[in-house]
Amino acid sequence: MGTNEPLNRKLRMALVGGGRGAFIGRVHATAAVLDNRATLVAGALSSDPQLAKESAPDYDIAANRAYASYQELIEGERRLAADERVDFISIATPNHMHFEIARAALLGGFHVLCDKPMTFDLAQAEELAAIVDRTQSVFALTHNYTGYPLVRQAREMILGGELGEIHAVRAVYAQGWLRSRLENAKQKQASWRTDPQRSGAAGCFGDIGSHSFNLARYMTGALPESVSAHLRTFEQGRQLDDYGTAIIRFQNGALGTVTASQISHGRENDLLIEIDGTLASLSWRQENPNELWVRRNGQAHQLYTRNPNAPYTNTSGQAACRLPAGHPEGFFEAFGNIYRFAYDDMVRHATGQAFDRVNTIYPNVRDGVEGMLFIQQCVQSSKQNGAWLPLKHELARP
Helix, strand or coil: CCCCCCCCCCEEEEEEECCCCCCHHHHHHHHHCCCCCEEEEEEECCCCHHHHHHHHHHHCCCHHHECCCHHHHHHHHHHCCCCCCCCEEEEECCHHHHHHHHHHHHHCCCEEEECCCCCCCHHHHHHHHHHHHHHCCCEEECCHHHHCHHHHHHHHHHHCCCCCCEEEEEEEEECCCCCCCHHHHCCHHHHHHCCHHHHCCCCHHHHHHHHHHHHHHHHHCCCEEEEEEEEECCCCCCCCCCEEEEEEEECCCCEEEEEEECCCCCCCCEEEEEEEECCCEEEEECCCCCEEEEECCCCCCEEEECCCCCCCCCHHHHHCCCCCCCCCCCHHHHHHHHHHHHHHHHHHHHCCCCCCCCCCCCCCHHHHHHHHHHHHHHHHHHHCCCCCEECCCCCCCC
16 A cells, blocks of 8 residues: 555556457557556467567567566566556456456456456356455456447436436447358357357357446446347357347346347448436447437437537546547447546555445446346246246445
8 A cells, every 4th residue: 555645657457368360459559548547468379378578569469578478477566566467457368267367357456458248157256356355456447338438428418317217228239240150161250159168158248248237337336137048049050149038137127138139141240229217218238429318308319429528518528538529439439437436546546545436436346246236037937837936135335
């Protein structure tokens, strides 16, 4: 701990995963340095030691800090002086590796930013939450869609009562890239996402259905009560679901639906969320993220555009912007907002300041636990022909 003095330096980052052929690791590396508040100095970029070393120059990581494994990275960084070792470790690996890397990083004294879903199963998620509480480290989960300015604008509007009581939420995430069996061609992203040994109990629903559920929770704050789900595998021979739909009962009486598809021709990353309240409804689409529609019966539809200087832009929406109106902000900037606000808490931690560990503006370990419960219960419900299963968890974000 520090002495409440400013942290007059960049935070130092290590990346696990992200070697050649990876997608999300490069996104993490780009988002992390977007605001010039951190520098990537170390990495264990692949489970293949040779590829890990060969990938290091792609990130300007020096050879002496290009580690062959995450264990070697943590041990090596812990041996360095406090003014040299990394502050946090970003995890951008397939799902089955998240828990053991995060656990080792936290117990090694490092903060963690982890890709979603947080762990392989619920038991791991609950154990990880206990470790975060014990170490008092910063833990952020990159449900990156929560970082878009107009998502945060909508969240503040909803939590402030502008939509009235929330009655219904509809979240749909449609992709088409797994319409054919890409995993048979050894395509890297398809191979691990359709493998139950690496992806976990769910395929499509774990990959993008979890995003939809998290976004509904994040924007409305409504606590879930129970879920009924039907998951299907339409591509013959595939081991995990590629389509599914779930109905969620919320504790306030609202109903929600989550539909996720990776077999819809021509759909790319079409995430749409619609929220109905007693006073107004709104809708937001990820592929057109700089527009938010608000509708009230008998009134002209209102189009909110991303504009940090507009009088209608609230504090949360404004804080998530980097550019003036008319210059589109997108995926990298939203991802960068997870890092940006997690950095604020890392600095508070380093300088001995108190900060809220539960109601963070970024998704945290509690969101990760709830996400794993959602995946588990949807899979089990589907196996029981859509049986209603509980979705409450004591660690759910209030």
